[in-house]
Amino acid sequence: MVVVSQKPTLGRQIFPAVALTVVGVGFISLLDNPGGNGGVALEGAIGAVVPSTSETTSTLAPSPATSVIAPIEVSTTLAPSPVSPVEGSGVCDGDVVTGPTAVFKWGGLQLQATFTKKNVLCGVTVLNYPNEKDKSARINQSALPIYNREAVEIGSAQIAVVSGATDSWRAYTAGLQAILDAHPA
Amino acid sequence: MTRPTPASSESQVHPLPAPRDSRVLDTDVGAIIGALTLVVVGLWSRHGGVAALGNSAAKTYTSLAQLTGLLCSEAGLLGLILITRTPLVERRYGLDRMFNWHRLLGEAMSVFLGLHIAFSVAAWAIPDGTMNAVKSLTGKEPYMALTTVGSFIVLLVTISSLKWFRNKLSYEMWYFVHLTAYFGLAASFSHQIVLGTDFADDALARGFWVGIHLALVVWLIWSRWGRLFIAIARPLRVAAVTHEAQGVTSVVLSGTHLRKAKAHGGQFYLVRQMVKGRWWQTNPFSLSAQPTNAGLRFTVKSRGESSNAFTNIALGTRVIVEGPYGVCTPDVVNSEKVLLVAGGVGIGPVVSFLEQLTTQHEPIILYRVSSEHEMSHVEELEALANARNGSVHTLVGPRATLKVADPFSADVLLKAVPDLAQRVVIVAGPESMVKAVQRGARAAGVPVENIHAERAWW
Numbered sequence: 001m002v003v004v005s006q007k008p009t010l011g012r013q014i015f016p017a018v019a020l021t022v023v024g025v026g027f028i029s030l031l032d033n034p035g036g037n038g039g040v041a042l043e044g045a046i047g048a049v050v051p052s053t054s055e056t057t058s059t060l061a062p063s064p065a066t067s068v069i070a071p072i073e074v075s076t077t078l079a080p081s082p083v084s085p086v087e088g089s090g091v092c093d094g095d096v097v098t099g100p101t102a103v104f105k106w107g108g109l110q111l112q113a114t115f116t117k118k119n120v121l122c123g124v125t126v127l128n129y130p131n132e133k134d135k136s137a138r139i140n141q142s143a144l145p146i147y148n149r150e151a152v153e154i155g156s157a158q159i160a161v162v163s164g165a166t167d168s169w170r171a172y173t174a175g176l177q178a179i180l181d182a183h184p185a
Numbered sequence: 186m187t188r189p190t191p192a193s194s195e196s197q198v199h200p201l202p203a204p205r206d207s208r209v210l211d212t213d214v215g216a217i218i219g220a221l222t223l224v225v226v227g228l229w230s231r232h233g234g235v236a237a238l239g240n241s242a243a244k245t246y247t248s249l250a251q252l253t254g255l256l257c258s259e260a261g262l263l264g265l266i267l268i269t270r271t272p273l274v275e276r277r278y279g280l281d282r283m284f285n286w287h288r289l290l291g292e293a294m295s296v297f298l299g300l301h302i303a304f305s306v307a308a309w310a311i312p313d314g315t316m317n318a319v320k321s322l323t324g325k326e327p328y329m330a331l332t333t334v335g336s337f338i339v340l341l342v343t344i345s346s347l348k349w350f351r352n353k354l355s356y357e358m359w360y361f362v363h364l365t366a367y368f369g370l371a372a373s374f375s376h377q378i379v380l381g382t383d384f385a386d387d388a389l390a391r392g393f394w395v396g397i398h399l400a401l402v403v404w405l406i407w408s409r410w411g412r413l414f415i416a417i418a419r420p421l422r423v424a425a426v427t428h429e430a431q432g433v434t435s436v437v438l439s440g441t442h443l444r445k446a447k448a449h450g451g452q453f454y455l456v457r458q459m460v461k462g463r464w465w466q467t468n469p470f471s472l473s474a475q476p477t478n479a480g481l482r483f484t485v486k487s488r489g490e491s492s493n494a495f496t497n498i499a500l501g502t503r504v505i506v507e508g509p510y511g512v513c514t515p516d517v518v519n520s521e522k523v524l525l526v527a528g529g530v531g532i533g534p535v536v537s538f539l540e541q542l543t544t545q546h547e548p549i550i551l552y553r554v555s556s557e558h559e560m561s562h563v564e565e566l567e568a569l570a571n572a573r574n575g576s577v578h579t580l581v582g583p584r585a586t587l588k589v590a591d592p593f594s595a596d597v598l599l600k601a602v603p604d605l606a607q608r609v610v611i612v613a614g615p616e617s618m619v620k621a622v623q624r625g626a627r628a629a630g631v632p633v634e635n636i637h638a639e640r641a642w643w
Contacts (some may be wrong), residue, residue: 013212020220027229032387159235160244166386 032166040104042175046182047098047112058122092122102171106130108166109171113179121155124176129168139165147172156180192360200541201476204447204509207276210310214274218263227253228390232383246308250301251383257297258377261370264290265401269408270510279512280469281639288346295343298336328375335372342366357488374398382394412507419445420459420503423606424480426496429561432487433530434496438504439480448476450515450537450612451639455506456483456495463494470495471613471639472534473562475540481506484533495565499601505606513611513639515541521609521635524602526551526593526622528614529559534639535613536562539569548575549602553618593621595628606630613639 093116101108106148107130114123126144131137143165150159157176214434229235229252236416237248267274267287275283302322324330344350345362354362378384384391419442427435455467460477468491473484487493498504513539523546527535532552532639542548549571560581570577578601589597599605610631612622619638626636 008210013210016213017216017219020216022224024220024227025225027393028231031228031231031390033231094266161380161382163395164385166382
């Protein structure tokens, strides 16, 4: 029983660690990064800045073009209303700004923001959201009101992501940021 | 003394070939664990885990809940890899060490699980209040009822395996509680995919996570069940049962299937006695003679129900063996001289080890046993040692009657074996004796890498 143990070469010892680290880092860099914009493209110009009226802020929802199927069907089972606008505590008597359509993986998302006379964000209305698939509609109907509420509460686009609605969060924050950029406080 | 004799159809007795060595290095194991940890922590960080820390209390707790959840799963995955008993790892580290690491990983997993639960409740309690958070996390949210049950099972399994509880439970009780761990782990998997934002929102991460879990399931099924089926298909039969000493019996298993077997002296098998009430249970028994195509000899001390049953087993009984396992084999010796230390029935693995040594090893055997009536294989031992230019020293008697306080202190060892520092030390016996020998040998100048211990299995 004479076994001369061969000492493994340095290369043999280091190679697996290096290879696996490279694969690991490569894999991580391919993952979604909510910090990045994740393929959201803004289309269309910022809408006209118009003085606020009670009518515009109470506009509920998806524009006719995109609301053919889903909101009606889905709202019967899931939510009494589609995405409702949120108004802050202040009086929304300032500008109303319609944002660009943020186009992302699941469709387009368009926001309309209202401001107070002092240019503080006081309400957000979702004009369009992806609802061609039941799942998209369901996710957005539960997440968008949360995003609306939080945006108005903190008065900026730096809102927290809702689990399961990261893509919508990206489009939402991109769209809202575009409005805020075009309408400095 | 029973030596296995060849089955009539076999013309000649020859030792079984050695099992193939593992090419796995410590650095490979480190690389795999490191890379998995890198991916898990990187995934969490990439998804905003680090950025969320210190952001607000709710976000911090959520982020920490995710991190501890991921680490909990990682510990679970690694722990399961160990019980696949894959020969790649087993041939390198030995089954007993793998089981030990499995236990440590299980404990780590439970600590992470506790933290994960605490952070999750804390995060949900901030908007909803503690009661509502608990309600959501134990049933209202999808799959959380299942996950709650799973978590309880995992914690129960860990607690039942803590040394203090383990000693109070019967083997059967512990074993069945432990089996439920598979269900516990499976039950908590779905919530990771549905509620864990790291996987719910990122298809690539989800694919990776589901992929490694599926791969592990396939591996486990193949490794545990596949190997078991092969073992069942190649049963051995009891060929001889010999009373060796008080409470010590040798059992020889033989069969035609040994033609394909590979094994080393010093190794052990998990032995399943195919008799009523025992077939579901395995016991580790060490080889006590060099394994040959004629048979495997095990020397067993009656200490519990199973070993009692084995020492009284009827000739011809079917026995299923899984193995061989264990890394304290003659492989660890090159051309150095050897000291073998046996305690009690640890003489079994020492005899089978000794048989594979040659004259250049000049083996010295120290045989420690608490009573003369328990000494076994003495003539065999002396014959083997003499044929190899070696010698046998026995130390008999209860500890209190010995002339020295510690029979394995460096002084005592050096007196018996003056060239101890140049020898490779092999020790098999009760844990306390193994520790004493390790301590004494190191103090006498034997390098750590030249001391090899096998927990005696009997």
